[in-house]
Each structure stands twice: as C-alpha cells, then as structure tokens.
C-alpha cells in the first residue's frame with residue numbers, strides 16, 4: 001500500500017486520505033475481494049497514524065460496503081454483489097428463484113405469528129373484525145448477501161400456525177392447496193432508511209425497490225399481501241413486452 005507521504009501537509013483530514021489509499025487499492029484489485037485487511041495496529045504503525053485514524057477510515061469503508069467486519073476474525077474486502085435478474089411475469093417464490101440460480105437461501109426472522117391486524121391488513125385480506133392475521137416477516141439472504149426484507153400478511157384461514165413456515169412460504173401454502181396462481185405487484189423506487197439499511201447492509205439513503213404484492217387463488221380470493229424492500233444494487237426486475245392489439 002502506498003502509505004508514505006500520507007502525512008504531507010495540505011491533503012485534508014488524515015483518515016480521509018487513508019480511506020482514499022485503501023479505496024484505490026480495492027478498486028485497482030491490489031487488495032482482492034475476500035482479502036483480509038492488516039490488523040488495525042499494524043496499519044497504524046505502517047502508515048504512521050493513530051489507531052483512531054485507521055478505525056475512522058475503515059468505518060467509512062465498511063459503511064459504504066467496500067469492507068466487511070467479521071466478528072472475531074477481522075476486516076475483509078467485500079465481495080462484489082452480482083445482480084439478480086428476475087423476470088416480472090412469473091409468479092415464483094424467492095426460494096425457487098434462488099434455487100434456479102443455484103444459490104442457497106436463508107432467512108432471518110423479523111416476525112412470525114398471529115397478530116391483531118392493522119386496518120390496512122383487514123381491508124387487503126378481507127378479514128372479519130376480531131380475527132387475527134398471520135404475519136411472516138423475514139430478511140431474505142442469498143449467498144450470505146441480504147437481498148430483501150419481506151413482510152407477508154395472510155388470512156389465518158390459509159396459515160393458522162405461521163410457525164410451521166421454516167423455509168418457503170409458497171411451499172407451505174402448496175401443502176394446503178393455497179398456493180397463489182395470480183398476483184398484482186407494484187414496484188416503486190425509494191431510499192433505504194434505518195433500521196432497514198442496517199438489515200440490508202447498505203448505507204442510509206441507498207437506492208431500494210419497494211414492492212407490494214397481492215396474490216390470489218384461482219377462485220379470486222386474496223391469499224397474501226406482502227410488502228418488500230429489495231436492495232437496488234442487487235436486484236433487477238425484467239419484464240417482457242409484446243406488441244398488443
């Protein structure tokens with residue numbers, strides 16, 4: 001790393017100059033993806049700056065996603081995230097989408113159980129007053145990269161015990177003959193705020209896709225009302241367009 005001359009006068013705050021050197025090393029490939037960063041103490045000695053300066057520079061790069069900290073093992077150069085191309089016209093589940101690409105998925109649970117519904121859930125799902133709503137809230141992760149936060153609400157008629165869902169919601173609905181066959185989806189652009197930014201490991205203000213899906217059975221009954229927040233830097237929705245009459 002070209003750390004000599006970091007102390008030269010007139011170049012702005014030290015930590016920003018150190019950040020720039022590290023960033024250039026990452027962008028040029030001198031520090032490869034997955035490489036461990038030298039220990040904070042060694043970097044400080046080597047660059048002849050304080051550990052506080054090193055920590056500030058590293059914090060900055062972690063916040064911007066160029067470095068990742070792993071508890072107990074150190075700081076590493078982040079792997080670049082490749083974008084997922086998701087066709088817009090097929091009603092598939094997240095687990096299926098990722099399996100088709102050969103990616104392992106897992107979820108971190110944010111919410112799972114029966115709750116008193118919000119007025120919006122009552123209207124969307126046509127719930128009678130006094131009934132509960134089944135909620136499945138998850139951080140969806142593929143290849144160790146958090147891709148989306150999904151919060152699904154369902155009538156308890158289709159999912160009386162939400163705790164039975166351990167991986168795929170649609171696979172569980174299939175066993176109850178309640179897998180949706182049609183859905184309306186709305187996608188809008190947004191900026192990711194806290195606490196979602198923390199969960200998705202993106203800086204506050206990063207681009208996101210906010211998605212609402214209402215799914216139906218063949219009979220026309222609503223099965224699911226889901227609000228999702230996808231990371232803008234990892235997900236492309238692709239639509240096929242045909243010339244209509």
Ligand code: 16G
Pocket residue numbers: 092093094095096150152167168169170171211213224226228
């Ligand atoms: C997709 C759907 C979501 C559905 C989930 C089921 C979007 C924006 N959302 O992620 O509405 O609940 O699949 O996935 O596509 P699962 O069967 O893996 O739980």
